[in-house]
Amino acid sequence: MKLLTLNFLTCAIKSCKSSPASFPLHPRDATLEIIESDLNLAFLRNILPRLMWSELCTITRELGLPALPETVPTGEDMVEKKEGEEEVASQTAKDLHRVLLETGIREGGLVCGNCGHEYKVLEGVGNFLLPGHLV
Amino acid sequence: MSRPEDTLPPDLFYNDSESRKYTTSSRIQKIQSDMTHRALSLLNLPSPSLILDIGCGSGLSGEILSGTEEHDGTPGGPHVWVGMDISSSMLSVALEKEVEGDLLLADAGQGVPFRAGTFDAAISISAIQWLCNAETSADTPTSRLARFFNGLYASLRRGGRAVCQFYPKNEEQKKMISSAAVKAGFGAGLLEDDEGTKNAKTYLVLTVGGGELDGDITGVVRGMDGVDVVEGRQKLGQRKRGEDKKGSKGWILKKKEQMERKGKVVKQNSKYTGRKRRIAF
Ligand SMILES: C[S@@+](CC[C@H](N)C(=O)[O-])C[C@H]1O[C@@H](n2cnc3c(N)ncnc32)[C@H](O)[C@@H]1O
Ligand SMILES: [Zn+2]
Numbered sequence A: 001m002k003l004l005t006l007n008f009l010t011c012a013i014k015s016c017k018s019s020p021a022s023f024p025l026h027p028r029d030a031t032l033e034i035i036e037s038d039l040n041l042a043f044l045r046n047i048l049p050r051l052m053w054s055e056l057c058t059i060t061r062e063l064g065l066p067a068l069p070e071t072v073p074t075g076e077d078m079v080e081k082k083e084g085e086e087e088v089a090s091q092t093a094k095d096l097h098r099v100l101l102e103t104g105i106r107e108g109g110l111v112c113g114n115c116g117h118e119y120k121v122l123e124g125v126g127n128f129l130l131p132g133h134l135v
Numbered sequence B: 001m002s003r004p005e006d007t008l009p010p011d012l013f014y015n016d017s018e019s020r021k022y023t024t025s026s027r028i029q030k031i032q033s034d035m036t037h038r039a040l041s042l043l044n045l046p047s048p049s050l051i052l053d054i055g056c057g058s059g060l061s062g063e064i065l066s067g068t069e070e071h072d073g074t075p076g077g078p079h080v081w082v083g084m085d086i087s088s089s090m091l092s093v094a095l096e097k098e099v100e101g102d103l104l105l106a107d108a109g110q111g112v113p114f115r116a117g118t119f120d121a122a123i124s125i126s127a128i129q130w131l132c133n134a135e136t137s138a139d140t141p142t143s144r145l146a147r148f149f150n151g152l153y154a155s156l157r158r159g160g161r162a163v164c165q166f167y168p169k170n171e172e173q174k175k176m177i178s179s180a181a182v183k184a185g186f187g188a189g190l191l192e193d194d195e196g197t198k199n200a201k202t203y204l205v206l207t208v209g210g211g212e213l214d215g216d217i218t219g220v221v222r223g224m225d226g227v228d229v230v231e232g233r234q235k236l237g238q239r240k241r242g243e244d245k246k247g248s249k250g251w252i253l254k255k256k257e258q259m260e261r262k263g264k265v266v267k268q269n270s271k272y273t274g275r276k277r278r279i280a281f
Helices: A041-050 A053-062 A091-102 B016-024 B026-043 B060-065 B088-096 B128-132 B141-155 B171-183 B219-223 B249-261
Strands: A026-034 A103-111 A118-122 A125-127 B050-054 B080-085 B102-105 B119-125 B156-166 B187-193 B201-207 B228-230
Touching: A026 A053, A041 A091, A041 B050, A053 A091, A091 A103, B016 B026, B016 B088, B026 B060, B026 B119, B026 B156, B026 B201, B050 B060, B050 B141, B060 B080, B060 B119, B080 B088, B088 B102, B119 B141, B128 B141, B128 B156, B128 B171, B141 B156, B141 B171, B171 B187, B171 B201, B171 B228, B187 B219, B201 B219
Parallel strands: A125 B102, B050 B080, B050 B119, B080 B102, B119 B156
Antiparallel strands: A026 A103, A103 A118, A118 A125, B156 B201, B187 B201, B187 B228
């Protein structure tokens, strides 16, 4: 499961919906994996304003990954300044692509900060099925 | 032939052998991918987007979302997608194929576990009719549909869209599904391809107001070719003077009538309405 997805997933339990602590879910005993993919500048620009940056920083810290800049990069930070030529992805864009789209959780758990419920991740697939009484 | 929905719950029906068909049957693959292309053209996404696929199964639609080729005038991605499905067998097939999207084992009838405004768009192919079955005696189709559409509505960004192709059992089910969507706040329209034939396909086209829209959430659907708008709530401030006061007998009667109208298909479509016509050489 990509760290991008983790920046949007919340606890599925109804009574957690209104609690700010139900996002982000916190990785527990996570095994990470890297799956390389082509960098997509247009997508990165599209998604940037929707990221919860400080929560992304929290998660990367919890996973022991290299620290991210404290402030959100802007759309302009995604390209090298080179007038007249085709757009070239900046180092910032490459780093962001690496963290969000290539780094993922392969095995482990995701824990809600509000209710403590743990969602298992197996082969990268998160199990969000709830027992009836928690729906 | 009996409908699979009437025989077993989806996680049992889509077992290993049923799931296998999605990689071995070229007929199934062709039908599902044609419908995905149709849904994508209705979503009309201008640039690479974040998309939710509900009932993603083996990731057939996802493979198209991850692709870059233009198709019949609809620009390609690659889009980034997340799929949710209730069947672990189906998801195993997706894993084997090493699809690019992320996968969640989840029941759409329990809700959509993403924060508000996550997705640009959502797609669902041949899945949401399953929500009309309650899996346990403690649950009802109405509450499953409500949890799904409320969750979907919240998880889409303002101005976002969703297209759900589904197989309604009958008119009543069509109405039940579309009125649940309207109740959740969506602007909704129904589109029918090859209507009246055994290949008929029903698409529920949903829009979220806000963003570039002018406040009328049904505005976008209304402007779309061949989509019949599902009339939902009255626009705010539309009540004229002299109209029945809230709670009065006249008000209740009207309300009842309104409720009945909710989710109703306004007019029927003819065959092929809304299809792009192309010149044949
Ligand atoms: C006909 S298959 C279509 C799969 C895929 N969309 C395609 O076009 O190839 C229907 C899928 O919906 C899934 N499904 C049914 N009920 C569901 C639910 N409540 N939540 C999530 N997925 C569900 C099934 O497991 C199955 O994979
Ligand atoms: Zn929780």
